[in-house]
Amino acid sequence: MKKMLICAILLVGCNLYAQQPKGVYYEIFVRSFNDANGDGIGDIPGITQKLDYLKGLGISGLWLTPIHPSPTYHKYDVINYKAIDPEYGTLADYKTLVQEAHKRGMKILLDLVVNHTSSEHPWFAASTRNEAPFENYYVWKFDTTKQKEWYSNPKNPQEKYYAFFWERMPDLNFDLPEVRKEIIEVGKFWLTEVGIDGYRLDAAQHVYDADDVVKNNEWWTQFRAELRQVKPDVFLIGEVWNRDSVVASYLKSSLDACFNFDLSRAITDAITEGSASGFVEKLARIHQLYASYNPQFVDATFVSNHDQDRYRSTFNGDEAKTKQAFMLLMTLPGLPFLYYGEEIGMLGKFPDEYRREPFLWTEINSTNTSWEQPRYSNAQTVAPLSLQQQQANSFYQFYKAAIALRNNNPILAQGKLALTKLVEADKRLIAFELVDGKKRVLILHNVSNEPLLLKVGKYKSVLFGNGFNAGKSVNLSGHGSVVLVL
Numbered sequence: 001m002k003k004m005l006i007c008a009i010l011l012v013g014c015n016l017y018a019q020q021p022k023g024v025y026y027e028i029f030v031r032s033f034n035d036a037n038g039d040g041i042g043d044i045p046g047i048t049q050k051l052d053y054l055k056g057l058g059i060s061g062l063w064l065t066p067i068h069p070s071p072t073y074h075k076y077d078v079i080n081y082k083a084i085d086p087e088y089g090t091l092a093d094y095k096t097l098v099q100e101a102h103k104r105g106m107k108i109l110l111d112l113v114v115n116h117t118s119s120e121h122p123w124f125a126a127s128t129r130n131e132a133p134f135e136n137y138y139v140w141k142f143d144t145t146k147q148k149e150w151y152s153n154p155k156n157p158q159e160k161y162y163a164f165f166w167e168r169m170p171d172l173n174f175d176l177p178e179v180r181k182e183i184i185e186v187g188k189f190w191l192t193e194v195g196i197d198g199y200r201l202d203a204a205q206h207v208y209d210a211d212d213v214v215k216n217n218e219w220w221t222q223f224r225a226e227l228r229q230v231k232p233d234v235f236l237i238g239e240v241w242n243r244d245s246v247v248a249s250y251l252k253s254s255l256d257a258c259f260n261f262d263l264s265r266a267i268t269d270a271i272t273e274g275s276a277s278g279f280v281e282k283l284a285r286i287h288q289l290y291a292s293y294n295p296q297f298v299d300a301t302f303v304s305n306h307d308q309d310r311y312r313s314t315f316n317g318d319e320a321k322t323k324q325a326f327m328l329l330m331t332l333p334g335l336p337f338l339y340y341g342e343e344i345g346m347l348g349k350f351p352d353e354y355r356r357e358p359f360l361w362t363e364i365n366s367t368n369t370s371w372e373q374p375r376y377s378n379a380q381t382v383a384p385l386s387l388q389q390q391q392a393n394s395f396y397q398f399y400k401a402a403i404a405l406r407n408n409n410p411i412l413a414q415g416k417l418a419l420t421k422l423v424e425a426d427k428r429l430i431a432f433e434l435v436d437g438k439k440r441v442l443i444l445h446n447v448s449n450e451p452l453l454l455k456v457g458k459y460k461s462v463l464f465g466n467g468f469n470a471g472k473s474v475n476l477s478g479h480g481s482v483v484l485v486l
Contacts, residue, residue, distance in 0.1 A: 021107060021197075021235055021298075022413060023060025024330075024403050025337045029306050029356045030065055030088055031073060032369055033340055040370035042358075044089035048097045051104055057343060058403035061107035063200045065306060067094065070118060073371070074352070076202060077118035077169045081186040091194070098195045107197040109237065110190055114183050115206045116169040124170050128155045137179055138162070139171045164206055174207050174219055184226045191231045198235030204255065205240045213249055220254030237300050237335075244286050248293045257298035257335060259305075262286065267303055267328055268314050271321045271479070274448040276430040283332070284419055299334035306339065306356055310348040313376060317347065320479040323398050324445060327464075327481045330402045331412055331443045333434060338399075344385050345395035347376035360384040405464050405483070411436045412483075428452065429476075440486040449478040459484035 034046030066075040069085045126134035139162035153159040208215040227234045237257040290297040304311045315321040348355040357377045358369040388394035415434025428448035454474045465482030
């Protein structure tokens with residue numbers, strides 16, 4: 001076992017949580033979560049039924065994937081922005097969910113998709129017919145050549161409309177003031193009529209072309225300013241899958257947070273490769289960059305979501321690696337998001353339907369929702385929650401304990417990231433400190449299969465982990481983690 005000495009530090013970043021949401025958030029793909037009416041499809045009343053479970057898990061807020069009427073199973077193409085898809089329930093159901101969540105101290109974020117609508121949206125139907133006032137609600141141009149992402153108007157084949165993601169998802173024209181007004185009204189509606197707390201903004205960098213950062217930011221700055229008139233503490237978190245400098249620009253005045261996709265990849269890469277080389281240094285640089293745009297930035301952290309392979313699958317089912325990925329997430333500053341089912345070790349790979357399989361609630365040979373036949377998370381591969389709640393070493397018990405560790409120790413979310421210089425560096429070790437005033441913790445993650453012996457000197461007690469000898473050293477097992485207190 002290799003010996004190392006932990007010593008001096010360099011502080012970076014800032015207090016991330018001065019006035020922003022706290023705790024651990026939970027992403028729910030509504031269709032797959034819980035079915036309240038027995039039709040095999042997850043729904044909003046089903047989520048309400050499970051609020052006590054989520055509260056018991058330690059969750060502070062929910063991000064619900066789109067719930068608007070839509071022709072697709074995923075509902076990322078909207079037909080009516082001010083309604084609930086009947087498959088999922090009613091507007092009254094949604095209001096009840098929000099009210100019951102608030103009673104439990106939990107917040108609700110709605111997934112809002114505005115760069116495009118469904119081709120079945122009444123706006124688009126009117127626009128294809130050149131009907132006022134919808135003629136220019138979408139991005140049109142006259143073009144007889146075949147070009148990627150341009151499609152023929154079904155009413156006039158020589159006329160082309162732009163659809164970045166898919167032919168049936170036409171892009172709205174945000175150069176038109178009337179379109180901006182419509183979307184702002186939608187944003188205000190769910191805040192004032194339903195009482196939600198904010199939005200996860202889908203494809204936030206694609207309102208205009210992703211390279212047109214200035215125009216994208218100008219729109220979101222306007223949107224946030226308008227929404228703050230009706231809810232001053234509205235929280236907006238954006239999906240901006242781009243380089244760090246572009247992500248940082250959205251944190252200045254247009255969005256409250258952006259998901260850290262680079263960190264997601266870095267976590268799985270470090271654990272897969274057994275090498276943490278540059279992990280903390282890169283995160284420190286990102287935090288410094290974000291802070292240069294907004295000293296009160298929020299780093300929205302996660303390991304996987306509905307658009308990515310589940311990370312237990314990335315690790316080929318390895319339990320130790322999967323648990324370590326989550327413990328690393330729980331010990332990094334920021335606002336962490338947990339994807340539904342991760343807490344029971346669900347699996348999933350592309351195509352997207354199989355990244356979004358039914359949550360396993362009860363008997364080992366059944367699932368609660370049945371809208372699709374699971375390929376990866378089934379009775380042979382994943383123990384249902386009801387069994388895991390009775391098993392001391394299950395994924396569920398580990399995740400619940402890790403969330404409690406974070407919730408009971410605010411320094412893990414609020415602390416400033418501090419680089420720890422090693423006299424003898426080891427690429428197998430992710431090591432950093434978090435500092436909040438006079439409080440200080442040291443966090444160590446061994447991303448290799450081999451044990452490490454670490455000298456830690458000044459640290460006197462342990463918050464999490466084992467193998468610690470006060471004032472001397474830590475025996476860190478393969479894929480082991482420890483949190484020490486000064």
